[in-house]
Amino acid sequence: MMNILKSKFLLLARQPASFIIITIVICVFAFVLGLGQQAKVPIAVYSDLKEDLTNDIVEKLNEFPLSKFTIYEEEEALRKVEDGEVDVTIHLQNEGFDLIIAPDYMEAPVLQNQLTTLYGEIMQKDAILNSFPLGMQSQVETVLNEAEQHPSFQVHYSNFSNDEGFIWDAKLQSLFGFTLYMVIYTVANGVFHIVIERRNNIWDRLTISSMSKTKIYLANLTYSFLLGYIQVALVLSIFNFGVGVNFYGGYINALIAVIPYLLCIVALSIFIASISNTPGKFNAYISVVAVPIAMIGGGFWPLEIVTSEIMQAISYISPIKYGMDLLYGVTLFGEPLTAMIEPISVLLFMTVLLMGLGINFLEKKEQR
Template sequence: MINILKAKFLLLKRNPVAYIVTTIIICIFTYLMGLGQETKEPIALSSTLNSEQNTEMIKELQKLSQYDFTMYEEKEALKQVKVGKVDVAISLKDEGYKLIVAADFMDGPMLGNELNTIYSQILLKHAIIQSSPDEQQEQVTNKIEEIQDEPSFNIGYKNLGNENGVKWDQKLRSLFGFTLFMVIYTIASGVNHIVMERRNRIWERITVSAIPKWKVYLANLTYSFLLGYLQIALVLSIFYFGVGVDFYGGFWKSLIVVIPYVLCIVSLSIFIAAIANTPGKFNAYMSILAVPLAMLGGAYWPLEIVTSEIMLALSKITPIKYGIDLLNGVTVNSSSIGDLLYPFSILLFMTIIFMGIGINVLEKKEQI
């Protein structure tokens, strides 16, 4: 069995182009569909504040992650709005701020409220410091900074009307969906070796030797599993360690819960291999099957926005749906083990059914 595995990986080492290209495609499309869609509203910023106040104000403004602030001279900032390069310009002054917005910019009041809050906090801080005796101002400044870093109490916000609302993360949605979709082709390429070997009579030579047939099956299935699992682990690691995608503390759990999905796809590929008699038919069947599975399973769009009862019913027979449920469960939703038992058990059930039928059909065809 170990020797068969070594032979499989040696063949992969000699021709790794398809595996590498598929991994790169997953990363590129995931980035374009997820992180690439995230854009910040550009804002032209000008200031007449002194250097200390300006630094403090910019530091607070940068906490508004939905905006991208760029410093200009005041005339240049106004020109940016006039020519349509930006929709907003902010002029920071000692007595307050001046907000210039384009006619079609709808978030002016919200941005104004944010600026009012920042200005009131900074002005209050400076008023407290200036009202203190000169010899105590430095001590008061340090005390205020200490209080800001470690407040006496925190205010939490909770929407009681949306307790069961959908938790959404576009980055993870596109990452999980596209990765689980594309790995189907990777796993299928591993299972395709079985079809090719049986077609070329190599399978018969192996099984006639002293190697038990179950070891031959196990070696091929283990190779297909590792091929898909390592690709998923590699892609998730690239986006976690390299790109910095937030997994909500569930990165290592995601590497565990994806295992039943990979097993299910291996079993599904064996089932299709039992139906197909040639490598060409097998590749055609898997290509035709993968896209509907991805569409129905929520790889392209979230099932939460689907209203068709028929589409939702069909989604329950797709492995991708349960794979995404498991990955979202350990990341965005922070689900308990009990909540994950349902998708986990469904994937294992599919694995047993597909594997059992697939191997039985393959064996009957061999006897014939």
């Protein structure tokens, strides 16, 4: 078994082009999609509220790292979104707010969620102040500000998916999503050797020797897993130590959390290999499968912005959904690995099911 593994890695060292190219592609696309757009998105604001309350809301809004909110008169704010100078105009009102958005603006659900949370907090504070006489409002405001700085309770979400509110990090979304998507091709490239070797009857020569078929399978599957894991660890390390992406203290846990996902992708690749008669069909099937599971699994965009209930339901069959849940859970949501039982269990179930079917089909093919 160790000799097979050694030969696989020697072959990789002699022909590393595919591994290096995919790694570079992951880094470039993750950087461009998540980190390359450092300029803040301009957003226009006009308001029916009092000037001081409007300024308070806009000041809080400008704490968002990816947007720049500017107050305009109503006509100018509407003109800017009509002329395409801004993608969004926000109309602040006493009873809520309206979003006037450009047709191609895709971040409206994210912005609406952020605004709803912030708007509720500020309006609640304003209502509390207005309930006191003018002479006491400054003192009450001081007390409220002190309470914000030093809250009596620390709230912690125990649900890793944080269903109470949509929290999103564009940098982690592009990094995790594109990494989980592209590593499918790396793992499949490792499994591809099984297809070639079986087609060229190399396995027949190995089984004639003292090497058992179990060891041959184990060596090839271990190589495919390690190939994918090395690539994921390399990419995450580059962005953690080199680019400075904030992993929210979950970098080490992220390296562990990705293991069940990679095991599932190895099993998926084995299953696809079992139904592919030729190397060409194997490559075609991998491409046909990889893109849809990335799209429906939240690899290219957050699932929270998908409004179709059908698409939300279909996402549960995608390994990438559970991979994203794991990585987001241990980083952005700060959950321990012990809280990730659900996605880990689903990925391991998929692994056992697909691996069992794949190896069974491969063995039946050999017996024909």
